[in-house]
Amino acid sequence: MIDKQEYAKLVKEKSPKSREIKTLFFAFLIGGFICCIGEAVGDITKLIIPEVGKVTEGQITSCVMIFLGSLLTGIGIYDKIGKVAGAGSIVPITGFANSIVSPAMEYNREGVVLGVMSRMFVVAGPIIVSGVLASIFVGLVYWIISLF
Amino acid sequence: MDIFLRYLQVFAVGGFVCLLGQLLINLTKMTSARILVTFLLIGCLLEAVGIFEPIEKFAGAGITVPIIGFGSNLVKGALKGFSEKGVLGILLGGLQAASAGVSSAILFGFLMAIIFKSRTKT
Numbered sequence: 163m164i165d166k167q168e169y170a171k172l173v174k175e176k177s178p179k180s181r182e183i184k185t186l187f188f189a190f191l192i193g194g195f196i197c198c199i200g201e202a203v204g205d206i207t208k209l210i211i212p213e214v215g216k217v218t219e220g221q222i223t224s225c226v227m228i229f230l231g232s233l234l235t236g237i238g239i240y241d242k243i244g245k246v247a248g249a250g251s252i253v254p255i256t257g258f259a260n261s262i263v264s265p266a267m268e269y270n271r272e273g274v275v276l277g278v279m280s281r282m283f284v285v286a287g288p289i290i291v292s293g294v295l296a297s298i299f300v301g302l303v304y305w306i307i308s309l310f
Numbered sequence: 311m312d313i314f315l316r317y318l319q320v321f322a323v324g325g326f327v328c329l330l331g332q333l334l335i336n337l338t339k340m341t342s343a344r345i346l347v348t349f350l351l352i353g354c355l356l357e358a359v360g361i362f363e364p365i366e367k368f369a370g371a372g373i374t375v376p377i378i379g380f381g382s383n384l385v386k387g388a389l390k391g392f393s394e395k396g397v398l399g400i401l402l403g404g405l406q407a408a409s410a411g412v413s414s415a416i417l418f419g420f421l422m423a424i425i426f427k428s429r430t431k432t
Binding site: 182185186189190191192193194195196197198199200201203204220221222223224225227228229232233235236237238247248249250252253254255256257258259261262263266267270271274278279282284285286288289290292293294296297298300301302303304305 | 316317320321322323324325326327328329330331332333334336342347349350351354357358370371372374375376378379380383387388389391392397399400404405408410411412414415416418419421422423426427
């Protein structure tokens with residue numbers, strides 16, 4: 163037998179953990195589902211344009227996924243998905259689109275230039291900067307290696 | 311059955327990547343911007359050491375749809391630029407390869423933000 167206090171302590175210990183496991187489960191489920199949509203977009207592209215190359219197929223897929231992410235953010239559905247999915251909605255490329263549209267919409271009233279155009283890069287800016295820097299860094303490393 | 315298996319692979323790997331992201335959020339309380347940057351850099355690293363290609367062969371969109379794919383694209387472009395145009399190609403190739411993602415994100419992001427005015431936060 164455990165008394166009330168011990169029980170309360172036990173609940174406190176256990177409950178955040180089970181909530182964390184739940185977030186992991188939904189991140190897996192919804193993240194995997196979004197990736198399957200991406201695969202389906204690629205398959206449909208191949209059906210419509212059979213001669214499409216692998217590179218072009220990837221480009222079309224990312225355009226479509228970014229469009230879907232922006233649209234769902236615009237009509238307010240993506241944030242609702244995000245509440246359940248957590249990282250499942252952040253990590254896919256649709257989350258990148260969401261990170262652009264969301265602040266741009268929020269600061270819409272500050273005008274087009276200072277509101278929308280500048281705020282859209284609040285999150286996307288760091289992503290593009292870090293990505294470009296990393297790609298240049300890797301390129302330089304390959305260049306230095308190729309010298310020897 | 312073949313197609314079912316392929317989608318299962320996409321689902322499993324894509325889901326696993328997102329699960330890792332959620333684990334990172336739960337453990338470190340990272341913001342979504344940091345999560346995105348972290349996974350982008352993971353993608354750059356995977357491409358740089360050449361692990362990305364085999365994962366992509368197995369998982370398809372399961373690894374290219376997460377932002378990891380974006381990072382890998384940037385590095386792939388920079389290396390392709392280097393092999394074709396030399397040192398200048400390192401600067402040219404990255405954004406060239408990622409141009410579809412960046413340009414469409416800017417276009418659709420701008421349009422949606424103009425069309426759907428901000429709603430009051432609940």
